[in-house]
């Protein structure tokens with residue numbers, strides 16, 4: 001489970017870099033959407049999620065939350081927080097969640 005958390009945190013770091021690049025373009029008033037990588041624990045997942053920056057920041061406001069493609073949830077160790085048509089917000093539970101939070 002801790003390995004999963006590190007896998008997900010790696011994508012989170014990559015997505016945050018994308019978000020920083022958007023800030024460079026749009027400043028404090030981001031517009032439009034960008035593509036974030038699915039932050040699930042599936043090693044071969046290459047799904048992209050089109051999301052607006054506000055929604056992305058909402059997920060990032062919580063250290064244990066990740067933005068995933070609908071259905072990309074591990075029933076053992078993750079719980080679904082919110083379901084939207086194009087993505088779900090999941091929370092890492094237990095040791096995996098603590099590890100994810102420490103890497104945030």
Ligand SMILES: [Zn+2]
Pocket residue numbers: 038039040041042045046047068069072
């Ligand atoms: Zn995925």
